Every structure is written in C-alpha cells, then in structure tokens.
Amino acid sequence: xxxxxxxxxxxxxxxxxxxxxxxxxxxxxxxxxxxxxxxxxxxxxxxxxxxxxxxxxxxxxxxxxxxxxxxxxxxxxxxxxxxxxxxxxxxxxxxxxxxxxxxxxxxxxxxxxxxxxxxxxxxxxxxxxxxxxxxxxxxxxxxxxxxxxxxxxxxxxxxxxxxxxxxxxxxxxxxxxxxxxxxxxxxxxxxxxxxxxxxxxxxxxxxxxxxxxxxxxxxxxxxxxxxxxxxxxxxxxxxxxxxxxxxxxxxxxxxxxxxxxxxxxxxxxxxxxxxxxxxxxx
Numbered sequence: 001x002x003x004x005x006x007x008x009x010x011x012x013x014x015x016x017x018x019x020x021x022x023x024x025x026x027x028x029x030x031x032x033x034x035x036x037x038x039x040x041x042x043x044x045x046x047x048x049x050x051x052x053x054x055x056x057x058x059x060x061x062x063x064x065x066x067x068x069x070x071x072x073x074x075x076x077x078x079x080x081x082x083x084x085x086x087x088x089x090x091x092x093x094x095x096x097x098x099x100x101x102x103x104x105x106x107x108x109x110x111x112x113x114x115x116x117x118x119x120x121x122x123x124x125x126x127x128x129x130x131x132x133x134x135x136x137x138x139x140x141x142x143x144x145x146x147x148x149x150x151x152x153x154x155x156x157x158x159x160x161x162x163x164x165x166x167x168x169x170x171x172x173x174x175x176x177x178x179x180x181x182x183x184x185x186x187x188x189x190x191x192x193x194x195x196x197x198x199x200x201x202x203x204x205x206x207x208x209x210x211x212x213x214x215x216x217x218x219x220x221x222x223x224x225x226x227x228x229x230x231x232x233x234x235x236x237x238x239x240x241x242x243x244x245x246x247x248x249x250x251x252x253x254x255x256x257x258x259x260x261x262x263x264x265x266x267x268x269x270x271x272x273x274x275x276x277x278x279x280x281x282x
Contacts, residue, residue: 002096003100004101005018005103012056015030018101018102019101020130020131021099021130022041023041024039024129024131025038026127028103029061030088030089031086032061032066032084032085032086032087034065034067035065035127037049041131041132042216044217045159046158046159046217046281047156048063048157048160048253049061049063049157050245050246053244057086059086059244060085061085065154065156065277066081066155067152067153067154068081068152068259069138069140070121070151071151072151072152072230072259072261081153081155082150083113083116084123088107089105089107091105092104092105092106093126101128103127104125104126105124105125106122109121109122119142120143120144120145121143123138123141124141125138126139134279135276135278136278137274137275138152138275140152140267140274142267142268142272150264150267151260151261151265152226152260152275154226154277156256156277158253158254159217159252160215160252160253161215161216162251162252163233163250163251163253166212166215167192167193167213167214168254169191169192169193169210169213170210170211170221171229172191173187174204174205175204176188176201176202176203177202177262178200180200198235199232200232201230201231202262204227204262206223210256212256219280220278220279221256221279223258225260225273225275228261228262231254231256233254233255235250257277
C-alpha cells in the first residue's frame with residue numbers, strides 16, 4: 001500500500017495519521033502541533049506518551065514531541081516552555097510519495113499570544129515519515145516590524161523498556177548545565193551516559209549525532225539548527241510529583257531534545273529560522 005494520510009480522532013483530539021512505507025505510521029495532533037506516536041515497520045512504538053496525559057487542552061500533553069516556544073523551561077516571564085503546546089494549529093500541507101508521507105501545521109500570533117509575548121510571528125511544524133525515520137522541522141518567521149528573540153526546543157520523549165538499561169552516546173567532551181544538581185557547569189567525560197538518578201541537563205553546542213542504545217528501541221538522533229541538546233528524566237521522586245505521569249513512567253522514557261537554550265535565537269523582521277530533529281530506528 002502506498003503512503004497516505006488520514007484525519008483521525010486521537011484521544012478526543014483532531015489529528016493526522018501518516019501511513020508511511022512498509023507499515024510505518026505517525027500521529028500529529030492539531031493541539032500543540034505535537035507528534036504523539038511513531039511506529040516503525042516492526043510494530044514498535046518509539047515515542048513515550050503518558051497513560052495519564054491530559055488531552056483537553058487545559059495543560060500540555062505529557063509525551064510525544066511537544067514544541068517549546070517562545071521560551072524554553074521556566075527561565076523567563078512566560079508560561080513554562082511557552083504557550084504553543086496548548087494552542088490549536090492549522091493543517092497546511094499533506095503530501096505523499098512512494099517513500100514518504102509529509103504533513104505541515106502552522107500557528108500565527110493572535111490577541112491571546114500578543115498579550116503574553118508582544119510579537120507577530122508564524123510558526124510551522126513539519127513531520128516527515130519514511131520507512132525507519134522521522135524528521136520534525138520547526139520554522140519561525142518574524143512577520144512583525146522589529147527583531148525578536150526566543151528560546152525553543154523539540155521536547156522529544158523517547159520510549160525505552162527500562163531507562164536504567166539504556167545508554168546515550170555522542171555527548172563526550174561537551175559542557176552541560178546540570179540543572180538537577182545546583183545549575184553547575186560540568187564537562188561530560190564518559191563516552192556513554194547512563195541514567196542512574198534524576199537527570200536535567202543542557203548540553204551546549206553539540207555538533208555530532210547521538211546514539212540511544214536501548215535494545216530493540218535504539219535510535220540515532222541528529223539535529224540541525226538547534227545548537228543544544230537537553231537530556232531529561234525525572235526519576236522516582238520527581239516523577240511521583242507529576243500528576244500526569246504514572247508512578248513508573250520515568251522508567252520507560254528518556255527525553256533527548258533538540259534545543260536552543262543558552263543563546264536565544266534572534267530573528268530580524270521579515271526573516272525566518274528553522275531547526276530540525278531526525279530520529280532513525282537503529
């Protein structure tokens with residue numbers, strides 16, 4: 001069967017399901033412009049979506065690939081991770097070929113966004129599904145008369161069987177901000193990073209891809225345009241404080257995020273910026 005795209009209802013939300021080559025599939029929701037599922041031809045779900053996630057738009061959806069914009073985290077005056085995660089996006093493109101399916105959604109400023117962040121913009125999220133990979137591209141256009149700056153991320157929740165058995169390679173030699181341990185700047189000295197406690201790190205200026213070694217859920221991870229990589233796992237105690245996560249949710253996920261955190265991105269009037277994350281089944 002050739003790739004095709006259909007409009008579906010997913011947990012009560014309007015979404016698109018992309019059917020790719022050899023039985024691969026992915027789901028992207030209009031709420032948040034958020035990728036919620038990616039299944040490879042072997043039938044394995046590659047993204048973590050919390051069984052307690054809330055889908056009514058009152059809070060962001062816990063899991064998948066949320067879009068953080070125009071503020072990453074809580075450093076700033078905006079809601080944590082910005083406001084687009086609970087915004088309704090519009091579908092603009094649906095296109096398929098023999099080896100891919102592509103959907104594009106966009107979001108523009110309105111009275112509500114300008115009350116929080118006084119800038120005119122157009123944001124676009126594009127999801128490309130191929131046999132064993134997805135590309136998620138985030139584009140921001142400045143449609144106003146003056147420059148603006150933002151921080152952003154594709155907050156990817158990657159599924160693992162047990163995070164204690166997983167290892168992340170490709171970050172050796174990079175400095176990172178250790179948020180979980182007093183916001184210290186630390187140099188990564190190990191060739192592979194293993195999760196043994198709460199992790200909240202921002203790796204700076206990462207120029208090479210990462211490899212998540214996680215048994216039959218292993219992934220290659222690469223980004224363009226995003227200079228930083230965020231690695232997050234709440235572990236036991238912090239996970240227990242998250243109402244939209246099951247008690248053992250921490251064990252089955254690791255966030256490896258394409259991000260622009262340390263240095264805000266500045267976009268001149270009439271210009272645009274884009275960043276991309278590629279996930280490849282290994």
